[in-house]
Amino acid sequence: MxxxxxxxxxxxxxxxxxxxxxxxxxxxxxxxxxxxxxxxxxxxxxxxxxxxxxxxxxxxxxxxxxxxxxxxxxxxxxxxxxxxxxxxxxxxxxxxxxxxxxxxxxxxxxxxxxxxxxxxxxxxxxxxxxxxxxxxxxxxxxxxxxxxxxxxxxxxxxPDVERQRAIAEVLGALDDKIATNGRIAAAALDLADIHFFRAAQGLELGPDTFGSTATVVGGGTPSTKTEEYWGGGIAWTTPTDVTALSAPYMFETGRTITVTGLENCASRLYPAQSIFMTSRATIGAFALPQMPAAVNQGFIVVLPPTEELRWWLLHEMRSRVDEMISLANGSTFLELSRKNFKAMPIRLAADQVIAAFAQTVSPLHGRAAQAMGESRTLSTLRDTLLPELMSGRLRIRDAEKIVEGAV
Structure with missing residues (x-):
């Protein structure tokens, strides 16, 4: 050899x-x-x-x-x-x-x-x-x-196979924890969906619509030819940021814009926990930004009037994606217009039922978001350790101590 x-x-x-x-x-x-x-x-x-x-x-x-x-x-x-x-x-x-x-x-x-x-x-x-x-x-x-x-x-x-295995075990410990967190988040979200199914069972579509119940807005893109609009401290969301998520909790975006860019953009800076839903090509991918963020034109953004309605509307939207797709049109790619979305009638339970539902599922979403946030930190640590271990600049023993403290 x-x-x-x-x-x-x-x-x-x-x-x-x-x-x-x-x-x-x-x-x-x-x-x-x-x-x-x-x-x-x-x-x-x-x-x-x-x-x-x-x-x-x-x-x-x-x-x-x-x-x-x-x-x-x-x-x-x-x-x-x-x-x-x-x-x-x-x-x-x-x-x-x-x-x-x-x-x-x-x-x-x-x-x-x-x-x-x-x-x-x-x-x-x-x-x-x-x-x-x-x-x-x-x-x-x-x-x-x-x-x-x-x-x-x-x-x-x-390197010799023992070192190969040691490197894989160190990095694998982080990936194992990331996978566990993914299962925790998926289980919490599934349980929240089950609670919604039970709470909404038997309800009929009524006179209320998405547009009459919440503020429904969209976004836009600052001119890509103007450098001063880009690279600032404001998160700017594209559908790719959302479709890449394994759970609907967004902590960062691939691109950012400046204050000037936001001022010259059709999007507002939406508060954390706004409901972002992709409305072009891929219709019905969701994100709850964990920080204030703007969006491009590929989104419908729902701003609920109360915290209780936030969780009800999110799950109502998640349960109606197939219907939204049927309302979309377009020759190049399907797009769900805000007009059609706002006109969709929705199911609304009594106020006390909605409040009880929010009290039940809010901790589930909180636990799921916590797990995904931890996974983001662990992924960053893994990506930092990987080249150091591969190059031999970091000893296995030292990496093991770092990982033990993280997981």
Whole structure:
């Protein structure tokens, strides 16, 4: 084996039988629509993990045909085309059976005694891979693309496998806690939805509408040609910020604007806990900003008149997404207009029922938001420790102490 401080190419690891790389199956429309294995398109590998909701499935009788492209636990997965090229994921032991699409590549350790699978997954998040990815995927004027031939040229430095495992265990402890927090948030939100279903059961749509019950507003975009509008201290929300969330609690946005930018924008600065709902393309993704924030034109913003109505309206909106989609129109992409949304009749219970509902679900949302906020902190810590551990600048023992204090 080569010196452990010297890089080795993926091609060499493949030659040794240590690593397998491959891509996905090019499915035909006629092969989908069944009840068999899930067909996992690249777009379903998000920043927060795999999106299973509504995924297409193969016909059961095709299982043998797609067998070679079925994901295996502990695979590292990379998107290979478009602006998301290089986004990585990991197949956990508990994953459902699914088939990779052509724009996903997998890296699979065949010799755990030489290449730890979890170490490979974390390496894919680090700067060593990122620098090579940038050179390969963006080497032409074409859309970013990472071919299998490119991947064979990737170089990786492999420390001894005991150190690989130790690094993976340190970083894995943070990811395990993040996953636990995700389950806590999901359970709390599901329970809140159940409470709403019970409270709203039997209620009819009445004369009240979203527009008559709350203030319904929208947003806009300051001129992107004016530099002084951008990069300030005001959170500015786009639908991408919201669709990337695994739970509807937003702590930051990808872009910010200045006070001057806000003054020259159709959006106001909305208070924390306003109800943000995407209204273009993806209709019905929700966020409760945990700080004041502005929005672009892809949102409907609901400002409830009371704290009690905030939770009732949020869950009423979440339960009516399919109906909202049916009211949307547009030739390029679907859009739900504020006019149509405001005119939608809603179910309203008696004041005391709404107040009791808020008293029940407010702590659930609070616990979910707390869990997701903690996960954000842990993610930042993981991303800070990762390059230090990979480079050897940080000792395993010191990293373990840091993680113990965090989890």
């Amino acid at each position: 080569a010196d452990q401080n010297e890089p080795v190419t993926f091609a060499e690891l493949m030659r040794r039988g240590t690593l397998e790389i491959g891509d996905g199956y090019r499915a035909k429309n006629s092969e989908l629509g069944g009840g068999g294995l899930v067909f996992m398109r690249a777009g379903r590998l998000t920043q927060t993990g795999w999106d299973w909701d509504g995924a297409e499935r193969f016909h059961v009788e095709l299982t043998a045909k797609v067998k070679s492209k079925i994901a295996k636990p502990r695979d590292t997965v990379i998107t290979t085309k478009g602006n998301s090229t290089g986004r990585s994921g990991y197949v956990p032991e508990s994953a459902h059976g699914f088939v990779y699409s052509p724009h996903l590549s997998y890296w699979r350790s065949l010799k755990p005694g030489e290449l730890d699978a979890r170490y490979l997954r974390y390496w894919a998040l680090g700067p060593e891979f990122r620098l090579q990815l940038k050179a390969m995927a963006h080497g032409t004027d074409m859309a970013p693309y990472l071919s299998l031939s490119d991947q064979k040229r990737i170089e990786i430095v492999l």
